[in-house]
Amino acid sequence: MKNVLTIAGSDSSGGAGIQADLKTFSAHGVFGMSVITAVTAQNTQGVFAVEDISPELIAKQIESIFEDIRVHAVKIGMVSKIETIKTIAEGLKKYKPDNVVLDPVMVSKSGYHLLKPEAKEALINKLLPLATIVTPNIHEAEVITGIKINSLKDMEKAAYLIKNMGPKYVLVKGGHLEENATDLLFDGNNIETLTTKKINTKNTHGTGCTLSSAIASNLANGYSIHEAVKLSKEYITTAIENSLDIGKGVGPTHHFYTLYKRSGVINE
Ligand SMILES: Nc1ncnc2c1ncn2[C@@H]1O[C@H](COP(=O)(O)OP(=O)(O)O)[C@@H](O)[C@H]1O
Numbered sequence: 001m002k003n004v005l006t007i008a009g010s011d012s013s014g015g016a017g018i019q020a021d022l023k024t025f026s027a028h029g030v031f032g033m034s035v036i037t038a039v040t041a042q043n044t045q046g047v048f049a050v051e052d053i054s055p056e057l058i059a060k061q062i063e064s065i066f067e068d069i070r071v072h073a074v075k076i077g078m079v080s081k082i083e084t085i086k087t088i089a090e091g092l093k094k095y096k097p098d099n100v101v102l103d104p105v106m107v108s109k110s111g112y113h114l115l116k117p118e119a120k121e122a123l124i125n126k127l128l129p130l131a132t133i134v135t136p137n138i139h140e141a142e143v144i145t146g147i148k149i150n151s152l153k154d155m156e157k158a159a160y161l162i163k164n165m166g167p168k169y170v171l172v173k174g175g176h177l178e179e180n181a182t183d184l185l186f187d188g189n190n191i192e193t194l195t196t197k198k199i200n201t202k203n204t205h206g207t208g209c210t211l212s213s214a215i216a217s218n219l220a221n222g223y224s225i226h227e228a229v230k231l232s233k234e235y236i237t238t239a240i241e242n243s244l245d246i247g248k249g250v251g252p253t254h255h256f257y258t259l260y261k262r263s264g265v266i267n268e
C-alpha cells in the first residue's frame with residue numbers, strides 16, 4: 001500500500017479540502033494522511049469562517065509524518081497565508097518527497113478568498129518551483145501569469161508562462177470554460193489536450209481538490225504523469241456525472257461511484 005499526504009484546509013461540509021482528498025485517496029486504494037493548514041466553516045452555500053492553524057503546529061504535523069512514515073506523494077491545497085507557505089516549503093525542502101501535486105487554491109466557487117491576496121507571490125516563488133505538477137483553474141492561471149484567459153490558445157500561453165516558474169508539469173484546468181471541459185497538460189515540450197463534454201450540473205463542489213488528489217494517488221501508485229492525469233480526468237468526470245444533490249447550494253462530487261457500482265452497493 002502506498003502512502004499519500006494532503007496538506008490542505010478542512011471543509012466542514014466534506015465536499016472539498018482535506019475531506020475530499022481523503023475520500024479520493026481511499027477510492028484509489030492508497031493510505032491517506034493529513035496536515036491541516038486551516039479549519040473552515042463552510043457548506044454547499046458558502047464559506048462562513050476560517051481559522052488558520054499556527055505555523056508551529058503545521059511544522060509539527062509535517063515532521064510527525066515524515067519522521068515516521070514513507071510518503072509516496074504529497075498533494076497541497078489551501079495554504080491561506082505567507083507563514084503557512086514558508087512552513088510547507090521548508091518541510092518539502094527538508095524531506096524531499098518524490099511527487100508533489102500543487103493545487104494553487106485561491107478563491108472558493110462561492111467567492112471566498114481562501115488564499116490571502118498578499119500571499120500570492122509567496123505561493124508563486126516558494127511552492128511552484130517545488131511542484132512536480134501544478135493544477136491551476138482558469139482564474140488561478142490568470143492570477144499567476146497576469147494574462148486574461150478566454151480561449152484554449154490563452155490556456156496554452158498560460159501553461160508556458162507557468163512552466164517557466166519552476167514546476168515540472170503544468171495542468172491548466174478548463175472546467176470553467178463555456179463549452180467543453182478541456183484541460184491542458186504541458187510537460188515543457190508538448191501540450192496534451194484532455195477533453196470531455198461539460199456535464200450539466202450545479203454540483204461541482206471540490207472538483208479541483210478531487211482531481212489533484214487523484215493525480216497524487218495515481219503517481220504514488222506508480223503511473224507516469226501523463227497516465228496519472230488521464231486516469232484522474234476519468235475519475236473526476238465519473239465523480240461529477242454522479243455528483244450528489246446534498247444541501248441547498250453547490251453539492252459535492254461522488255468519490256466512490258465506480259467502487260460501489262462494482263461491489264453491488266449501487267444497482268440502478
Ligand atoms: N461541469 C463539468 N463537466 C465536466 N468536467 C468538469 C466540469 N467542471 C469541472 N470539470 C473538470 O473538473 C476538473 C476540475 O476543474 P475545475 O472545476 O476547473 O477546477 P477548480 O475546482 O479548481 O475550479 C477539471 O478536470 C475540469 O475539466
Ligand SMILES: Cc1ncc(COP(=O)(O)OP(=O)(O)O)c(N)n1
Nearest residue numbers: 009016017108109205206207208209
Ligand atoms: C478547505 C477548502 N479547500 C479548498 C477549497 C476549494 O475547492 P475546489 O475544489 O477548488 O473548488 P470549490 O470547492 O470551491 O468548488 C474549498 N472550498 N475549501
